[in-house]
Amino acid sequence: MVAKLIVWALSWEQVVNRAQRALDEFIVRGTPTNLPLLRHIVKDKDFKEGRFTTNYLDKKLPTFKFRREETNPEELAVAIAAAVAAYHKL
Secondary structure, eight states: OOOOOOOOOSSHHHHHHHHHHHHHHOOOOSSOOSHHHHHHHHHOHHHHTTOOOTTHHHHHGGGOOOOOOOOOHHHHHHHHHHHHHHHTTO
8 A cells, every 4th residue: 555545524525525636636656556446436426425335346347437647747757856855854
């Protein structure tokens, strides 16, 4: 596990909205992640309305359309610079 995202709020609607925003802002480069799957889940109508069971992914996964995420060179350079700065505590 590289990271864990935890979201809370007083209502389910707020939780889903916060999760969607957090996932849209979450960036991990250099290793495959399940972020595209999680982004699909929080945008799914049934999930948003709280209609899901333990077989949710069995039913929904085939309906999700995934595309290869392209790496923006400028984004990658900024991420590397931030990591180096954090490592050296600049």
